[in-house]
Amino acid sequence: MADVATQPAQGTETSTRPGFIQRLFLHNITAKVAALPMIATVLVIFVGCTAWTIYYSFTSSRLLPRNDFVGFDQYVRLFGTNRWNISITNLLMYGSMSLVLTLTLGFLLAVLMDQKIRFESAFRTIMLYPFALSFIVTGLVWQWIMNPTLGLQGTMRNLGWTGFTFDWISNPRMVLFALLIAGLWQGVGFCMVLMLAGLRGVDEEIWKAAKVDGIPTWRTYISIVLPMMRGVLITSVVIIGSGIVRLYDLVVALTNGGPGISSEVPAKYVYDYMFGGGNIGQGLAASTMMLLSVMIIMIPWAYLEFGGKGRR
Amino acid sequence: MKKFAVVAAMATAFLGSTAYAAELEVTHWWTSAGEAAAIAEFAKVFEEETGNTWVDSALAGSGTGANPVIISRIIGGNPMGATQMNTGRDAEELIQAGLMRDLTDVVADLDIDSFYVDQDLLEPCRYEGGLYCLPINIHSWDWLWLSTAAYEKIGQPVPTDWNEYVASWPALQEAGILPFALGTGWPINGVPGVLMAGIGGTDLVMQVNRDKSADAVRGPEFRKVAEAMDMLRSVVSPETMVPSFGDAGNQLLTGDAAGNIHGDWLQGDLQIAGGVPGEDYECLPALGLGTQLTGGGDSFYFPVLPEGTDPAVIEAQEQLARILISPEAQLKFNLVKGSMPIRTDIDLSGANACMTKALALLDNGLLPSGDFSLSSDTQKQLEDLNLEFIADDNITVDDYIERYASIIEQAD
Numbered sequence: 001m002a003d004v005a006t007q008p009a010q011g012t013e014t015s016t017r018p019g020f021i022q023r024l025f026l027h028n029i030t031a032k033v034a035a036l037p038m039i040a041t042v043l044v045i046f047v048g049c050t051a052w053t054i055y056y057s058f059t060s061s062r063l064l065p066r067n068d069f070v071g072f073d074q075y076v077r078l079f080g081t082n083r084w085n086i087s088i089t090n091l092l093m094y095g096s097m098s099l100v101l102t103l104t105l106g107f108l109l110a111v112l113m114d115q116k117i118r119f120e121s122a123f124r125t126i127m128l129y130p131f132a133l134s135f136i137v138t139g140l141v142w143q144w145i146m147n148p149t150l151g152l153q154g155t156m157r158n159l160g161w162t163g164f165t166f167d168w169i170s171n172p173r174m175v176l177f178a179l180l181i182a183g184l185w186q187g188v189g190f191c192m193v194l195m196l197a198g199l200r201g202v203d204e205e206i207w208k209a210a211k212v213d214g215i216p217t218w219r220t221y222i223s224i225v226l227p228m229m230r231g232v233l234i235t236s237v238v239i240i241g242s243g244i245v246r247l248y249d250l251v252v253a254l255t256n257g258g259p260g261i262s263s264e265v266p267a268k269y270v271y272d273y274m275f276g277g278g279n280i281g282q283g284l285a286a287s288t289m290m291l292l293s294v295m296i297i298m299i300p301w302a303y304l305e306f307g308g309k310g311r312r
Numbered sequence: 313m314k315k316f317a318v319v320a321a322m323a324t325a326f327l328g329s330t331a332y333a334a335e336l337e338v339t340h341w342w343t344s345a346g347e348a349a350a351i352a353e354f355a356k357v358f359e360e361e362t363g364n365t366w367v368d369s370a371l372a373g374s375g376t377g378a379n380p381v382i383i384s385r386i387i388g389g390n391p392m393g394a395t396q397m398n399t400g401r402d403a404e405e406l407i408q409a410g411l412m413r414d415l416t417d418v419v420a421d422l423d424i425d426s427f428y429v430d431q432d433l434l435e436p437c438r439y440e441g442g443l444y445c446l447p448i449n450i451h452s453w454d455w456l457w458l459s460t461a462a463y464e465k466i467g468q469p470v471p472t473d474w475n476e477y478v479a480s481w482p483a484l485q486e487a488g489i490l491p492f493a494l495g496t497g498w499p500i501n502g503v504p505g506v507l508m509a510g511i512g513g514t515d516l517v518m519q520v521n522r523d524k525s526a527d528a529v530r531g532p533e534f535r536k537v538a539e540a541m542d543m544l545r546s547v548v549s550p551e552t553m554v555p556s557f558g559d560a561g562n563q564l565l566t567g568d569a570a571g572n573i574h575g576d577w578l579q580g581d582l583q584i585a586g587g588v589p590g591e592d593y594e595c596l597p598a599l600g601l602g603t604q605l606t607g608g609g610d611s612f613y614f615p616v617l618p619e620g621t622d623p624a625v626i627e628a629q630e631q632l633a634r635i636l637i638s639p640e641a642q643l644k645f646n647l648v649k650g651s652m653p654i655r656t657d658i659d660l661s662g663a664n665a666c667m668t669k670a671l672a673l674l675d676n677g678l679l680p681s682g683d684f685s686l687s688s689d690t691q692k693q694l695e696d697l698n699l700e701f702i703a704d705d706n707i708t709v710d711d712y713i714e715r716y717a718s719i720i721e722q723a724d
Contacts, residue, residue, distance in 0.1 A: 062689065063383065063405035077722075082715075083696045148551050170550035172703060258496055259550035260703020261696055275380030277692030278402065 050291065057284035065280055074285035084286065087264045094176055094265075095244040098183055102240050103233075105184065106191025111221060113192065114199045124196070127189040135186065139253025142182040143169065172262035175255055179263060182254055187243065191236055198232030199225065234305075245294055266290050334624035336393035336632060337367040339385075341378035344558045346580020350649035351396075357641045364628045367393075376498050376695075379688075386411050391615035393625060394632055399447045399609045400436050400684045406613075407444045413614040414442040418630045424637065427655040430607070430678050437611060445611040448636050449651035452605040452670065453502040453575040453681060454509050456596040457582075461567030462489045473600030474510055474540075477571055481547060484570045491547045493560035493569035500702050501695040503544065503573050504716075505682045507537045509606045510599030517606055517679045520720060521686065529717040538709045538716070545702050561585065564593055573599075579650030579666055595666040597673055605670065607678035609651065612636055690723040 025032070060070045078084050109127060113120060130138065145151045146169040156164035168174035168181075202225050210220040226233075248267035251257060257264040266286060274283030336358075342351045348370070355366040369392060371378035379402060382395050386406055397403050406412055424443075428434055429450070437445040456474060463470045463480070466487045471477040481491040494500060509517050512533045519528035528534060554560050558581045563569035565587050572578070579595070587593050598605055614629045635641050639658045646653040647662050652670050660671065683691055697715055701707050 062687075064387070064409055081693075081696075082700065167551060170553075172550070256497055258699070258703065259553075261700045262703065271380075272376075273689070273692060275384060276376050277689040278383070278405070278687070279689040279692075282689070 053284050053291070054288050057281060057288045059281050061280040061284075063278040063280065070281075074281045075289075077282065078285050078289065083261050083264055084266070084269055086261055087266045087269050090176060090263060091244070091247065091265050094179060094183070094247065095241075097176075097180055098187070098244055099237070099240055101180070101184055102187050102191050103236060105188045106236065107195050107226075109188065109192040110195035110199055113196055124193065128193055129189065130186045131190040133186065135249035136253045138182055138186045139250045142178070142185070143254050146178055146181075169255060170259055172259050175259065175263045179250060179254060183247075183250060186250075187240065191240065194232055194236050194239075195229070198229035201232075202228055241297070242294075245290060333363050333365055334622060334628040335365040335367050336625060336628040337369055338394045338396075338632075339369045339371055339378075339382050339392045340396035341371050341374050342396070343370050343372055344556070344577075344581050345584040346558075346582075346648070346650065347577060349584060350580060350645050353644040353648055354636065354641055357638075357644065358632055358635050361635060362628065362631045364624075364631065374498060386615050389618065391617060393617070393629055394612055394614050396448075396610050396612055397445075398683050399433060399445075399611045401686070402683075402688050403445065403613055404436065404439075404687075406615075407439045411616055412444040413616050413629065414444060415446065415614065415633055416441075416443045418633050419443070419446070419637070422634065422637070427657055429652075429654055429656050429674060432678060432680070433607075433609065433654060436684070445613045446633055446637055447609050447611045447654050448642070449609050449646055449649060450607045450654060450674070450678065451575055451577060451609040451651050452597070452607050452678075453573075454506050454598045454602070454605045455574065455576055455578070455666075456506075456510075456599050457561070457564055457572045457574060457578060458594040458596065459564040459567050459570050460592055460594060461565070462570040465489060465567055470594045471596075471600075473596065475601075478540075478543060480570070485547070489567065490552055490563065490569040491571060492544055493563040493572040494548050494553050494702075495557040495560045496550075496553045496555060497699070498695065499557045499560070499574060501691075501698050502575060504537060504541060504694075504698060505606055506573050506599065507540045508534070509604070509679060510601045511536050511540055513602065514604055514679060521606075521680050521682055521684070524686075524720050524723045526717040526721040529720050530713060534716075535709070535713060538712050541698075541701065541712065542709050545705065548702060550703060557581075561587075576650050576652075576666070576670065579664075580648060583648075583650065583664075589665040595669065597666075597669050603673065604676045604679050605673050606681035606684075607652075608681040608684040609654075687724055690719060693719045 056065050057074055058069055058071060059066060060068045060073070113123060113127075117123070133141075146166065148154065148167040148170055151166075153164060153166045156166075168178040206224060206228075207220065210224060215224075246267050247265050248271065251263055251265050251268055255263045257268060267290070270283045270286045270290070273279045273286065277283075338355075340351055342348055351368070351370075355368060358364065358366050371381050373381075379397065382392075382397065383403075383406065385391060386395075391411070403412065424434070424446075425431065428447070433447045433450065434443070437443055437447065456477065458470050458477065460470055462484065466480070466483045466489065468480055468483060471480055484491045505517075505521075508520065516528060516531075516533045516537075519525040520534070554563065557572075557574050557578060560569065560572050560574065561578050561581045562585060564572060565582065565585055579589070582589075582593055589595060612633070614633060617626060617629075637654065639655065642653045642655055643658050643660070643662070647667075650667065652667065652674060653660070656671070656674070660667075663671065682694065686694075694716070697712070697719065701712050
């Protein structure tokens with residue numbers, strides 16, 4: 001019917017179907033015109049800048065970009081750098097823990113919230129509130145709380161519990177968990193709200209049917225409701241995942257990569273070498289690797305998700 | 313308030329006020345108490361002598377945090393009127409790209425060659441016959457600061473060199489005093505250079521910093537430096553580190569910590585906090601061992617302003633350039649900052665005990681410091697290495713030397 005609407009009313013009785021090119025451009029033309037700014041943005045900003053990034057990661061650019069190709073030198077140096085390798089390990093550890101815990105806790109909280117409790121909106125606001133704070137504020141708040149001499153540990157010891165120890169932030173082996181606490185505190189509320197919306201989207205009839213069949217509530221949640229929330233789950237994973245890959249401000253505010261370099265992350269490496277070290281080539285090589293890691297996860301998923309439909 | 317002032321200043325600038333007095337935005341990273349007091353001296357002289365307004369844009373985060381902001385503003389086409397940066401190679405590409413103003417004509421009649429105390433200081437500012445920055449002070453990392461209060465507590469005389477200081481550590485630890493105070497992050501990065509000049513000596517500094525000789529790093533002299541770093545590591549732990557170098561200074565004044573290796577700018581903070589050299593703290597240049605200081609310092613750069621800028625602002629740049637190196641401003645600024653002036657033809661009788669020691673060593677010539685002769689890329693790699701080494705006991709001295717050597721090998 002869109003065809004009819006956009007068919008130019010020329011009155012010619014050619015009944016031949018429009019060619020492919022014509023269809024590509026003229027089919028639903030208003031929508032296409034409306035999408036032009038977005039298409040331009042995607043092409044110039046996303047594709048264009050990505051291409052620029054990859055291109056210059058093969059050059060010896062320092063403070064300013066220049067066309068002096070050095071092949072894979074930047075990448076060789078990158079993977080020979082201890083700090084980068086530590087950054088990757090940290091991101092993998094933090095990322096897997098953060099993804100699993102945010103989803104689990106978010107879902108659990110949403111289920112609890114879904115029990116038709118009193119003051120639900122008040123609880124929802126409280127849980128979502130940390131998300132309204134920037135990572136910098138979150139990081140600084142938790143930095144004070146976890147500071148061994150000024151924060152929780154110091155307070156407990158002053159109260160008389162002298163054996164109390166909570167020094168994760170200054171312990172190279174535990175610092176990632178300190179990051180995780182702050183990250184979860186900030187992110188779980190948002191995940192909960194998404195999940196709650198998903199839960200509310202499930203038809204009441206399904207619940208009634210499950211009740212009639214005598215299926216326990218927990219089983220209904222896991223085997224029936226959860227699979228029905230697929231869309232919400234995927235949205236949550238993408239949002240949490242992108243938050244993990246670009247993890248930067250939390251680290252800067254909470255630990256600044258310390259103690260030593262034990263809580264460094266890739267995004268911080270990119271920034272530090274691009275601007276602090278004045279080495280664009282090295283920074284871009286690192287960001288290209290970050291892009292690559294995202295692609296490795298996204299492409300198989302996108303193929304599974306959308307690949308089938310195209311051939312249907 | 314400061315933010316409001318900047319916004320207000322920008323708003324009036326956009327409205328195109330036709331007043332004669334120009335507003336010159338000056339960026340710098342002098343945010344600690346002593347540093348802020350020092351830069352205020354420049355602002356005062358500038359405003360009094362020219363009637364222009366100094367719009368102060370202090371950036372937090374020192375060289376590591378503020379430098380990127382300054383550079384990206386200049387590259388991004390939003391230059392400030394003038395900016396402070398370290399003397400050295402951080403801005404070399406900006407100069408090469410023509411983003412900085414050539415000051416040759418501005419200072420032509422001042423005959424700067426005649427009064428700069430060390431011509432090497434001007435070297436990073438020169439490019440293809442032009443002069444693109446003006447060093448305004450000489451800074452040296454090479455100081456060992458010692459707390460009089462801490463040594464009173466343990467009943468020992470204040471050490472007179474590094475070796476005595478190290479020997480006093482066990483007694484200090486027994487008394488519950490921290491032997492070495494340290495701020496988190498970049499402050500540790502200056503320490504190897506200081507140890508290199510003090511323990512390793514002039515030749516080592518020249519070979520490593522100037523000639524970038526990896527063999528020198530692998531040699532016996534540098535091993536002593538690495539071993540000294542290892543000793544420091546044994547008395548420093550993440551729990552005892554304080555947030556900034558200024559806090560480390562306070563620990564010295566209260567006697568909670570006994571010593572600290574940090575640049576002379578620490579002294580500005582010690583003085584603001586009421587410390588008196590010789591009474592509350594002692595200072596040992598070159599660790600009390602060497603006879604020469606490694607030096608860098610700060611320079612002022614004047615970015616090329618975009619077309620259509622009010623000529624009064626451009627003139628204000630020129631006026632500021634001349635004022636910064638004038639005897640009056642040099643004297644006022646450096647006495648507060650605790651750094652050495654770039655000219656010694658001024659009356660320095662107001663200098664305190666520590667500065668007098670430094671001025672005496674200045675006659676022996678300056679050694680090139682790391683941030684003077686190494687690119688910011690190389691400095692960054694060394695910083696990562698030092699941070700990692702001090703926090704992680706699993707890295708052996710041999711690893712440290714080898715990794716230091718491989719960074720110097722690739723240095724440019």
